[in-house]
Amino acid sequence: MFRKILYPTDFSDCAVKALEYVKKLKEAGAEEVVVVYVIDVRDLATMSTGVAGFGETPVTYDYEVQEMMIANVKKKLEELKTEIETVGLKVAVKMPEGVPRKEILKTAEEENVSLIVLGSHGKSNVKELLLGSVSEKVIRYFKGPVLVIKRDEST
């Protein structure tokens, strides 16, 4: 029922909170965790054209910044893998490029997961509203169960 869990993360507070639930589900039969971090193509597009408007000269060090960002994510994913393995769960890590809600749903289908455990930012500011819409789409379109974890009220 909870055997194979998809755990999308963007390393935000609410994703970290959701991880506690992933670990706890080991007691209810969880065996494998697929960790997915989506490299948002829309962020990459912004970086490669700079923050300035369309048609302006691209900033030359963008590619380097992008590589550093990806290396940093890879490092954090490795640490996360070790952390989850410590509680006795098998871990696979995926780092697709794309639109987060689409890549999360695609990975859930491909991996045939039993459950998605999803941190959701709620709706206290504009950035969080966007992330909230990822949760909404995943809940709406994934055919299996979804456990939605909100951010702590205190944080």
Place this chain on the structure above:
Amino acid sequence: MFRKILYPTDFSDCAVKALEYVKKLKEAGAEEVVVVYVIDVRDLATMSTGVAGFGETPVTYDYEVQEMMIANVKKKLEELKTEIETVGLKVAVKMPEGVPRKEILKTAEEENVSLIVLGSHGKSNVKELLLGSVSEKVIRYFKGPVLVIKRDEST
């Protein structure tokens, strides 16, 4: 983390499916289940005015039908309570009258539950769309975690 669970039911297929997850969560530390069945005031209003339009003569046996319906729900809730107690969980049953999404959220707050486990019909026909909106509202407004269980694709 999963200690006290709110389990809203309307005795639909997807609510029955969600119950399996409630029971399974005992292994991850669930101790108490608050079962809530909301008597939808909008259904009662329809019944008391008949299915005919506003201003038409009310059907005289409505009250009797309503009483029978409520007695039937009470009986089914007692059976459900026994079924959940069998797996070793403590059970409280609530049967508020009101608008389902509001009463579910109100009960979750009052009972200070750790988690809501919610069956969701998905969106394959109009009736189900309405029930889907209950799930959406509960997920959006409840501050704690929500486990959403979709109906089997095969049913």
